[in-house]
């Protein structure tokens with residue numbers, strides 16, 4: 138009898154798992170119990186671009202990928218992405234609640250992982266503060282140029298042998314830290330930066346591993362012996378990050394002047410807004426947990442992405458001598474001195490703009506974009522997708538689509554130039570994603586990429602260090618892709 142019951146349960150489970158719950162979703166590889174399609178993320182297809190290419194070839198431009206037990210409808214074709222995520226954007230603004238994130242953040246806080254009214258309120262607030270800090274005006278540019286100049290000075294201390302990833306990290310980290318907490322990093326507090334960076338790296342490394350995905354979707358596994366240690370590491374690391382952010386806020390609370398409406402950084406602006414809502418339930422959405430999470434979101438989204446892109450750009454240019462030469466020729470022709478380059482120079486530096494664009498395309502930082510969820514029933518490529526389905530516009534597939542970018546794995550800045558040398562607008566260049574959830578820091582990031590890149594090459598004649606004459610372009614897996622360590626040596630151009 139017991140055997141019969143167990144067999145029936147097993148049959149029902151398998152029927153549900155392999156057929157019933159998949160019957161209305163777009164096709165895709167068979168998910169295994171608990172791990173879903175994570176078994177496809179083997180070493181040879183990491184970090185994932187090729188895996189999506191293969192799935193697209195086999196199942197078409199819309200397929201279902203199971204992240205452990207979560208089905209994710211994945212859209213890889215540019216025309217479909219444009220038609221739905223841009224033109225019908227309001228139906229694609231949700232974010233799924235990943236169980237481990239909710240446990241770590243103590244709810245759907247922050248911007249990146251929040252949704253609904255909280256997301257609208259907090260995204261609007263963040264954009265307002267960024268604008269107030271002068272994004273699009275000279276103020277933000279001055280701050281970025283201050284960091285560019287400090288970076289150039291620090292390079293001059295050891296020009297023969299430089300690891301630019303560390304230098305970009307600390308410099309771009311200073312831009313975002315200044316915006317969030319009102320101070321930059323230098324020799325006196327670099328240890329704090331390094332600790333924050335190491336914890337962030339660890340967090341994303343853990344999250345990107347199949348085991349991270351598995352526990353992320355099933356935090357209850359953390360009660361079982363084999364998984365317990367792993368989950369403890371994830372939680373411990375996260376708590377450490379939150380403590381660092383919370384300390385910033387509590388330090389500020391001790392000295393904040395509520396009589397003045399002025400603010401000099403994000404934390405101060407947030408705390409003053411919180412005060413205005415102190416008689417409302419949950420401080421009108423300005424809870425301290427919200428502040429912790431938003432600090433995490435802005436810090437990580439604002440530092441890693443930009444810094445990694447700069448390091449990729451440098452690597453790609455040095456690996457392509459003809460590009461390197463054209464960059465220097467343009468600087469010679471259009472700038473012709475060691476003065477600081479500003480955004481007013483941008484319209485005449487077409488080749489440099491094209492090189493930065495191509496670096497963003499080829500670096501293709503997020504093989505798996507952040508997921509959305511549908512806010513209504515939608516139909517894509519003939520598939521009916523119900524409200525609240527997790528769905529991902531896979532921007533990495535667009536930027537490596539050979540139909541749009543022939544020889545997609547080659548570095549060719551010319552793709553972004555018209556035949557007369559002017560800059561070509563290519564709508565499929567989508568490193569900041571698309572639609573209503575498009576990157577909130579795009580304006581700041583583009584300004585930074587241009588100013589850092591142009592000024593670095595204008596000041597220095599850069600070559601690979603002799604210890605690594607031909608570094609690898611293999612990507613290191615994390616949530617955003619990192620170049621393997623390489624070193625360069627520099628000489629003053631003037």
Ligand code: HEM
Pocket residue numbers: 248249250260434435438439440442443446502503506507508568569570571573574575576577578579581582
């Ligand atoms: C090269 C640099 C950057 C790249 C490539 C990049 C890319 C992205 C991408 C692909 C998304 C996901 C959008 C989606 O859901 O489809 C995103 C979201 C986001 N980014 Fe960026 N980003 C960069 C820099 C920045 C900076 C400097 C900041 C902050 C100042 C920032 C803040 C954010 C935030 C808050 C979100 C979440 C937006 C939302 O959910 O509403 N990013 N970014």
